[in-house]
Amino acid sequence: MEMLNGIRNIIFDLGGVLLNIDPKKTIDAFGNLGMEQLVGDKGLSYDHEIFYLMEQGKITSDEFRQGVLELLPTQVSFQEIDDAWTAMLLDFPPIRVKLLKNLRKDFKIYLFSNTNAIHVEKFHSNFRNQHGFEVSTLFNKDFYSNEIGYRKPSSNAYQEIIRLSGINPAESLFIDDSLLNVESAIASGLKGFWLEPGQKVEEIFQEYL
Numbered sequence: 001m002e003m004l005n006g007i008r009n010i011i012f013d014l015g016g017v018l019l020n021i022d023p024k025k026t027i028d029a030f031g032n033l034g035m036e037q038l039v040g041d042k043g044l045s046y047d048h049e050i051f052y053l054m055e056q057g058k059i060t061s062d063e064f065r066q067g068v069l070e071l072l073p074t075q076v077s078f079q080e081i082d083d084a085w086t087a088m089l090l091d092f093p094p095i096r097v098k099l100l101k102n103l104r105k106d107f108k109i110y111l112f113s114n115t116n117a118i119h120v121e122k123f124h125s126n127f128r129n130q131h132g133f134e135v136s137t138l139f140n141k142d143f144y145s146n147e148i149g150y151r152k153p154s155s156n157a158y159q160e161i162i163r164l165s166g167i168n169p170a171e172s173l174f175i176d177d178s179l180l181n182v183e184s185a186i187a188s189g190l191k192g193f194w195l196e197p198g199q200k201v202e203e204i205f206q207e208y209l
Helices: 023-032 049-055 061-071 078-085 094-103 117-131 155-165 179-187 201-208
Strands: 009-012 108-113 141-144 172-176 191-194
Touching: 023 078, 049 061, 061 078, 061 117, 078 117, 094 201, 108 155, 141 155, 155 179, 172 179, 179 191
Parallel strands: 009 108, 009 172, 108 141, 172 191
Antiparallel strands: none
8 A cells, every 4th residue: 555655653543434323313303302493504613612622622521512502592411512512423343343443453553533532531432332442442552633622634733733732744544524624634744634525434454364
């Protein structure tokens, strides 16, 4: 595989790359709680500062829940907010677990996701229930925007990942389903691969299966 020439580290995005997601499920769930006006036609973009603050770890989970509550026309429970917010998180296919385990024989493997504390907790729990072990053990290190304080595509986010992991960016491949995120990673010195719509990550690493 030509794109792996000189590569020693691979950094994966989570949602839409390793984890199957359906953002529309969260949009619909929030809509059912009366929040349709917050979500434009941008899919993953929540048009309110509170979602970005949450993904940068600038507010606590309860501050987020309270903030969402204030945006809703009716009183709902924090659990209903969590259920709506995590509705987008689907399964982590076994073939991708196998892929990561095989890749780790030849590469250091990292995860970098724009996410938030509620999603991280739910994703870890879902994975544990599905596969019977901790997802973090698949990676040399897993990085989450809410923990490092920066979101993709900010160049600060990539520089922080490079710093925290100690990797040489020139020997590191970043894989994401957002072209903007990949372009920003490349501008930050990393190699990049854009996983295009309809493309599955396991299809580009056939020889590791």
